[in-house]
Amino acid sequence: MPELPEVETVLRGLGPAMDGASFAHVIVRRPNLRFPFPERFAERLSGARVLAMRRRAKFITVALSTGEVLVLHLGMSGRFTVDTHNISVSPGTFYHDTGAAHTHDHVVFIMSNGSTITYNDPRRFGFMTLLGPGEQESYPHFAGLGIEPLGNAFHAQALDRLFSGKKAPMKAVLLDQRVIAGLGNIYVCEALHRAQISPERAAGTISGRGARKVALRERLATAIRDVLTEAIAAGGSSLKDYAQTDGALGYFQHTFRVYDREGEPCPSPGCDGVIRRAVHSGRSSWWCARCQT
DNA sequence: CTTACACCCTGCTCGC
DNA sequence: TGCGAGCAGGGTGTAA
Numbered sequence: 001m002p003e004l005p006e007v008e009t010v011l012r013g014l015g016p017a018m019d020g021a022s023f024a025h026v027i028v029r030r031p032n033l034r035f036p037f038p039e040r041f042a043e044r045l046s047g048a049r050v051l052a053m054r055r056r057a058k059f060i061t062v063a064l065s066t067g068e069v070l071v072l073h074l075g076m077s078g079r080f081t082v083d084t085h086n087i088s089v090s091p092g093t094f095y096h097d098t099g100a101a102h103t104h105d106h107v108v109f110i111m112s113n114g115s116t117i118t119y120n121d122p123r124r125f126g127f128m129t130l131l132g133p134g135e136q137e138s139y140p141h142f143a144g145l146g147i148e149p150l151g152n153a154f155h156a157q158a159l160d161r162l163f164s165g166k167k168a169p170m171k172a173v174l175l176d177q178r179v180i181a182g183l184g185n186i187y188v189c190e191a192l193h194r195a196q197i198s199p200e201r202a203a204g205t206i207s208g209r210g211a212r213k214v215a216l217r218e219r220l221a222t223a224i225r226d227v228l229t230e231a232i233a234a235g236g237s238s239l240k241d242y243a244q245t246d247g248a249l250g251y252f253q254h255t256f257r258v259y260d261r262e263g264e265p266c267p268s269p270g271c272d273g274v275i276r277r278a279v280h281s282g283r284s285s286w287w288c289a290r291c292q293t
Numbered sequence: 294c295t296t297a298c299a300c301c302c303t304g305c306t307c308g309c
Numbered sequence: 310t311g312c313g314a315g316c317a318g319g320g321t322g323t324a325a
Binding site: 002003006034058073074075076077078123125126141177184185186187259283284 | 320
Binding site: 125 | 298
């Protein structure tokens with residue numbers, strides 16, 4: 001799930017249930033996810049009203065009436081399930097009465113509007129925390145974040161500066177959250193294929209002057225923006241499904257051109273290459289060595 | 294400054 | 310049918 005488009009989709013899915021509502025009851029079923037929950041996590045949330053919800057890279061931030069900010073990260077396997085069908089059920093009893101708890105349901109938010117929001121995370125690489133006023137700037141997870149790939153400042157010229165002098169391969173640089181914040185393994189593979197750039201190519205080689213380099217940067221910037229935008233659009237269309245009890249996502253994988261497609265023919269028009277797989281920076285890459293150079 | 298790798302944790306798939 | 314190996318969309322910390 002959780003690369004930028006999935007986080008954006010989750011944010012939009014949570015909005016109707018959370019935004020403007022208060023936390024009526026918070027159930028925390030274990031002391032930690034990836035990191036320990038902050039002190040008195042449930043108590044500090046209880047009664048707080050949600051003023052605004054935003055995405056930053058792969059984080060969701062929830063501004064609260066208490067002045068604190070709830071920070072959510074889904075890690076590898078985190079997911080939220082929203083149930084809005086229980087408005088008449090009194091908070092606090094619903095969850096236990098249904099007996100619907102799944103094995104890795106670690107946190108449950110019961111909102112004042114009757115929505116029940118359940119966080120499930122088998123691998124527990126996700127985390128939640130609360131930041132006080134002014135703590136966002138110094139929060140270590142936010143401090144080093146790179147440029148937002150869907151922001152106005154993201155364009156070919158920005159890539160010129162970001163890649164300048166970098167000897168590391170494109171794959172590693174694009175995955176580095178300190179350079180561009182929000183890309184993950186899937187969309188890096190997909191964007192590189194669309195831009196016909198090899199994941200093994202040194203990032204610095206598309207920086208600098210020259211019509212060819214400028215064209216490559218523009219292709220890559222466009223590819224990144226397009227693949228994220230299309231994925232969000234596809235996720236948005238599945239929001240109705242997402243909001244239902246079994247929040248199975250899985251909308252965009254049918255449109256992957258290379259991800260997890262080892263051995264299949266390259267989908268680029270006119271290319272007769274075959275998708276291959278190799279491990280780069282500890283993560284699998286899929287690409288066409290014929291048209292991606 | 295790199296880059297590589299182990300690690301966090303559980304579940305699923307695949308080959309034997 | 311069972312069982313171990315390998316792999317998974319995240320990020321961090323360490324060592325070289």
